[in-house]
Amino acid sequence: MFSDELLKYDWDEITARIASKTAADVERALAARRPAIDDFMALVSPAAAPYLEQMAAKSRALTQKRFGKTVSMYIPMYITNSCTNSCVYCGFNRHNKQPRVVLDPEQIEAECRAIRRLGPFENLLLVTGENPHVAGTDYLERALQVCRPYFSNLTIEVMPLASEDYLRLTRSGLNGVVCFQETYHRERYKVYHPAGMKSNFEWRVNGFDRMGQAGVHKIGMGVLIGLEDWRTDVTMMAMHLRYLQARYWRTRYSVNFPRLRPSESGYQPNVVMTDRELAQLTFAFRIFDEDVDISVSTREKPDFRDHMATLGATSMSAGSRTEPGGYETYPQALEQFAVSDDRSPAEVADALRRAGCEVVWKDWDKVFD
Numbered sequence: 623m624f625s626d627e628l629l630k631y632d633w634d635e636i637t638a639r640i641a642s643k644t645a646a647d648v649e650r651a652l653a654a655r656r657p658a659i660d661d662f663m664a665l666v667s668p669a670a671a672p673y674l675e676q677m678a679a680k681s682r683a684l685t686q687k688r689f690g691k692t693v694s695m696y697i698p699m700y701i702t703n704s705c706t707n708s709c710v711y712c713g714f715n716r717h718n719k720q721p722r723v724v725l726d727p728e729q730i731e732a733e734c735r736a737i738r739r740l741g742p743f744e745n746l747l748l749v750t751g752e753n754p755h756v757a758g759t760d761y762l763e764r765a766l767q768v769c770r771p772y773f774s775n776l777t778i779e780v781m782p783l784a785s786e787d788y789l790r791l792t793r794s795g796l797n798g799v800v801c802f803q804e805t806y807h808r809e810r811y812k813v814y815h816p817a818g819m820k821s822n823f824e825w826r827v828n829g830f831d832r833m834g835q836a837g838v839h840k841i842g843m844g845v846l847i848g849l850e851d852w853r854t855d856v857t858m859m860a861m862h863l864r865y866l867q868a869r870y871w872r873t874r875y876s877v878n879f880p881r882l883r884p885s886e887s888g889y890q891p892n893v894v895m896t897d898r899e900l901a902q903l904t905f906a907f908r909i910f911d912e913d914v915d916i917s918v919s920t921r922e923k924p925d926f927r928d929h930m931a932t933l934g935a936t937s938m939s940a941g942s943r944t945e946p947g948g949y950e951t952y953p954q955a956l957e958q959f960a961v962s963d964d965r966s967p968a969e970v971a972d973a974l975r976r977a978g979c980e981v982v983w984k985d986w987d988k989v990f991d
């Protein structure tokens with residue numbers, strides 16, 4: 623399990639190694655045929671900042687070689703904001719006295735129809751808070767069954783599950799699982815996640831092994847930028863990615879690095895990442911791994927998203943509502959965070975085409991399940 627692997631690494635030592643990288647290290651990383659973790663550290667280090675143009679050019683070339691100019695579109699559907707956790711940065715925190723919503727199957731179906739009216743989406747991301755009493759495996763299985771006729775590809779972003787639950791959901795039409803580790807800093811993790819099942823660092827970080835063991839087709843990983851030193855966090859995520867690829871090699875992987883946005887929690891980020899740094903990270907990940915799908919969040923501004931889609935990112939959401947029932951049933955319910963890109967799906971698609979991208983709504987079919 624990855625929690626054991628992680629014990630081999632010391633957070634402060636990795637932070638110091640990244641800070642010590644030089645221009646020569648960056649140039650070596652840029653020339654590497656298959657960059658190693660040490661190269662990745664150089665590419666995300668402050669020493670790489672003057673190399674942003676070279677990194678962008680290499681990232682663009684690698685992305686086009688592997689993905690063409692495609693950008694895969696998806697849309698999230700929040701089906702409950704009920705949560706038993708206390709993540710200090712999140713609007714769904716259980717201490718937030720806002721009304722909670724758990725969509726029933728009829729309401730989920732109404733949301734499916736509303737999304738289909740918004741655009742030709744075939745990739746759906748079902749999102750819940752973490753409350754096993756109201757949104758456990760039975761509820762998720764029913765939700766997948768309701769959504770299946772409307773979409774070709776179903777991904778969930780829910781509480782970490784047991785391997786047998788992932789397997790069961792896979793048999794009910796699940797194609798992918800997204801889970802955010804938030805931070806790999808084991809001690810500080812407990813400060814941000816003080817109570818509830820999410821406070822169990824090992825259960826969360828080992829959830830990716832359980833997904834791999836269950837044969838989940840695609841695993842999405844992410845850290846939340848704004849908690850701890852982002853360079854160290856993404857380096858540990860890169861190590862985690864390599865670890866998973868070596869063991870669960872039939873699975874595809876995606877990465878995402880959202881920056882903290884304002885929410886009902888009122889939490890202010892500890893660490894601020896600039897747009898240039900987020901671009902550097904996107905390019906570094908592409909150079910590190912040609913195959914990984916890189917998603918760019920609706921937390922980012924339209925111009926930035928469009929730009930990243932031409933340089934390294936390969937998937938994005940559009941028209942997103944981050945409140946359960948937000949497309950049709952409860953447009954005013956509690957949202958998880960404020961989005962920065964509020965363009966319609968058609969406007970996003972038009973902007974991407976003008977930037978030279980090919981917008982892909984469907985790249986999977988139920989027949990492959």
Ligand code: SF4
Nearest residue numbers: 705707709712714715
């Ligand atoms: S981040 Fe997830 S688990 Fe934490 S409070 Fe928000 S919805 Fe719940």
